[in-house]
Amino acid sequence: MISLEEFVKNIELEIEDLEPGELTAEINYRDIETWSSMYALIIIAYVDSEFNVTLSGDDLRKCNTLKELYFLIKSKV
Amino acid sequence: MSLKINNISIYFPKEQLTNQALSEMFNVDSEKIFKSTGIENRFIAADDECASDMAFQAAEKLFKEHEIDRDSIDFMIFCSECFDYIAPASSCIIHNRLGLPKMSGCFDLSYGCSGYVYGLGLAYGLLKGGIAKKILFLTADTSTKVLAKDDLKLRSIFSDIATASIIELDNNDKDQTHFIFGTDGEGALDLYIENSCFRKPVAPDYVMENGMERGKMYMNGANVFSFAIKTVPKLVDDILEKYQLTKNDIDLFILHQASFFMLDTIIKKINIPSDKVFLNLKDYGNSVSSTIPLALYDAKNKGRLKRGMTVLLAGFGIGYSWGVTIVKM
Known part of the structure; x- marks a missing residue:
């Protein structure tokens, strides 16, 4: 599995609207100014294609940071 | 037949x-x-x-x-x-x-x-x-x-x-038509019309508060999306296997026109070329059970669907409920 740093970078790239460095492993992703429900779908689609793990909306809701999400995916891989 | x-x-x-x-x-x-x-x-x-x-x-x-x-x-x-x-x-x-x-x-x-x-x-x-x-x-x-x-x-x-x-x-076709259906009621309340029937009727207080005389649609979009991208690619594989066909044998894929990002994710996951998929939600939106017949009608008018073609039809969503078949047009 890719590193946490790469994971964050890839998600930032998938969500095209973000400035480089805007997303970090530790910040609550819902605090991003432009956060929308669309971002949740982009993350689910990316994780599904990259790790073959289909996260639910509830999984995303339970996590606050990409670090938490990364370890959740790791436990499911 | x-x-x-x-x-x-x-x-x-x-x-x-x-x-x-x-x-x-x-x-x-x-x-x-x-x-x-x-x-x-x-x-x-x-x-x-x-x-x-x-x-x-x-x-x-x-x-x-x-x-x-x-x-x-x-x-x-x-x-x-x-x-x-x-x-x-x-x-x-x-x-x-x-x-x-x-x-x-x-x-x-x-x-x-x-x-x-x-x-x-x-x-x-x-x-x-x-x-x-x-x-x-x-x-x-x-x-x-x-x-x-x-x-x-x-x-x-x-x-x-x-x-x-x-x-x-x-009656001239000796082949059978096959279907696969599925249900997962665990997602029932991810997309539903709240306060709309016997379980929770529309009450005067509810109407006063929401202005919704017939109940109100609620959707957990992320859960529905997750259900669809997980279920539909497998559904397509299963029906192809049932017919002993490959993706190449299908002339046109018509999937329920839910939303573009959902369809795009599903199409990429199934790995089918975009010219084999008919999309028309841009002009008509998501019309629930009408999207598939509307797509068949529209594809025919636009010359994408011709007589004799083999078409895969897949519907999926609220319930959760899903179904797939392959028909000859």
């Missing part, structure tokens, strides 16, 4: 809702609405127009456009989730308005996005069982009546459209 979808007609309500209109209502960039949905335009039923009225109009168009004798119909199915009353079945009301033969059966099929494939499966059973020979299959919904005025997300997606199809057996 395989199933044959012989004719399709469509009814569109007069009112349309464009991204431009939505952007003015919600003070949001219209390009942003398009980017998140892939939809530019939707249809809205009139205030006094019910799904049964729309289905009636679609059926009348079908009889006229294809010169079909209504006395030849010996069964009717009405698929909707927006019925006139809890009882009696709206199909009885439509049956009477259309003047169909008294000695013909009908029933309501209460399904959403999987409804067209469900109806085809039931129709095939009725035809193969010798219970019917020519089935009128109607789909119609007025989902926009249960969308909160301030819900941009749902108002950007849903659209009110009705379709009418004639379903018969192809």
Whole structure:
């Protein structure tokens, strides 16, 4: 599995609207100014294609940071 | 003997809702609405127009456009989730308005996005069982009546459209038509109309608070998305295996037109070239059980669907419920 740093970078790239460095492993992703429900779908689609793990909306809701999400995916891989 | 979808007609309500209109209502960039949905335009039923009225109009168009004798119909199915009353079945009301033969059966099929494939499966059973020979299959919904005025997300997606199809057996084809259906009620409340029936009726307090006289649609979009991208690719693989076909044998894939990003993710996951997939939600929005017959109709008019083609149809959504089949056109 890719590193946490790469994971964050890839998600930032998938969500095209973000400035480089805007997303970090530790910040609550819902605090991003432009956060929308669309971002949740982009993350689910990316994780599904990259790790073959289909996260639910509830999984995303339970996590606050990409670090938490990364370890959740790791436990499911 | 395989199933044959012989004719399709469509009814569109007069009112349309464009991204431009939505952007003015919600003070949001219209390009942003398009980017998140892939939809530019939707249809809205009139205030006094019910799904049964729309289905009636679609059926009348079908009889006229294809010169079909209504006395030849010996069964009717009405698929909707927006019925006139809890009882009696709206199909009885439509049956009477259309003047169909008294000695013909009908029933309501209460399904959403999987409804067209469900109806085809039931129709095939009725035809193969010798219970019917020519089935009128109607789909119609007025989902926009249960969308909160301030819900941009749902108002950007849903659209009110009705379709009418004639379903018969192809007696010259020795092949069978196969179906796969599935259900996962764990997702029932991820997409539902709250306060709309016996469990939680529309109460005066609720109407006062929400202004929603028929209940209100709620959707957990992320859960529905997750369900769809997990379920549909496997569904496609399973039906191909059942027919012992490969993706290359399918001339056109018609999937329920939910939203562009969902469809795009599914198509990438199935790994089919985009020219084999028909998409038309840009012009019509998500019209629930009407999207598949509307896509068949539209694909034929645009020259994408030709006689003799092998087409995979997959419906999936509210329930959760899903169904898939492969038909020869």
